[in-house]
Amino acid sequence: MKLKTALVKLWAVASCCLTFGVIFFLFAYIFAKGAGAITWEFLTESPKGMIIGTEGGILPAIVGSAWYTGIACLFGATLGICTAVYQVYYCRSQRLSNAIALVMQCMAGVPSIVMGLFGYTLLVLTLGWGKCILAGGITQGVMILPFIQVRAEKALREVDQNLVRASYAMGMSRAYTVRRIVLPQCLPQLVSGVILGACYAMGACAPLIFTGAVIIAKVPKDLMKPAMALPYHLYMLLTQGTSSVNAYGTAFVMMIIVLVTNSLATWFAWRNKK
């Protein structure tokens, strides 16, 4: 019996170490390899060189990714949070609620490349938008919608129902109660859910391949034009064997963005908990 406990403990500790080790190694490796590529020029110039990407920087990709992610968040957060509010505070039928949950699960399970194909057929071809930031952003938005919805739903269900009941008992409508009591209560979780969704969207390349990302473009100014994106740029640099130094540099920038946004989310949640 004692041996068994000890073994379980060992196994748990070992798994922990392994996980941390992998993450640490990943970050260390990327940082070591990529940090060297980071110069002022790398962050503020467009890709240049005989073979595009060997010289110059990645500014259009950074700005492009910001646009894609911003639109994805706007789209995914609006729909995701509204769906969750509907599910928790409006939907009276258990069946409909289950149906929504099922749809969300299926959506979450759709491979991102298939999402890309969906965006391509609907937005790029059928609606005739062509490859553009808006199409790419919305496709990513659909991808992170279930991601945000699940977290929002959990947060909404955790709101103290006594407060909600007290509000109803004064004759307040559901809409007013949700706006004044429920949403402020779970704002930190909602924000951190959206930020995590943003990280997920920013790192995803597949939805953008058919819908918006291009090998080279200027710093984007028009939502209806295609733009560069960090993960796609990284993918091109590596698969074309253009410049592994710049590829690591790009990866480094992405990791930093993910780290910073994640810390922001954690900090925000923590600050609001106090």
Next chain:
Amino acid sequence: MSDAIIKLHDFGVAYDQKTVLSGVNTSIRSGRITAIIGPSGCGKSTMLKAMNRMLETQKDAAVFGSVLLNGVDIHTMEAEQLRRKVGMVFQTPTPFPMSVYKNMTYAPQYYGVTGKQELSRIVRENLEVTGLWEEVKDDLNKSALKLSGGQQQRLCIARALTAQPEVLLLDEPCSALDVKSTQVIEELLLKLKETYTIVIVTHNLFQARRIADDCIFMLNGELWEQNTTEELFANPQKKETRDYLQGVYA
């Protein structure tokens, strides 16, 4: 009785097909305090919640018979309209996690009051009625969660009054409070009955005796006996009522 504000006719409630309240016929008289007493689980809270249709927010509850407010069947009214007229205060205080001031302007703002002066007036008047004004007037922006339990409960009563109800339902409002706070709330209720009709569920027979004009004794999901408090305590008509009042069920 001509001055009945709420009437229940053959009223009953079932949770998940299980009947917990049946055959209730009663009137609540306006401008008085009515206490509902009875052993735990006899359906006091259920009956109270039926009076402003808060029961509907629980999915599995089914209601039979009718409840009339001023002669109008409450199930023909909008739930929001009804609850504005019939306010409710719960067992544990439920201050909203915001400032005292915002707790007090929460309902008026919903009803479209926007003027700053008008809002301040409503806040002040209702806090004064509940005796909370003197205690919090220096810092209305203080979080309501930082008030003491008794203050929180008085805030909840004041907040319920901002919706300008006719009837106030209270479900064991003092059970989480100490003796002193309980006394303050009892005095408050006695003062409020001049303006509002009050229905209070209580486990505390002394409390019922101290403040209630009328008393309803419930047992096993039925209205067992109802009378003026004085009569009910002095002259219970049924054996079970007498037993309960003498503490057999407690």
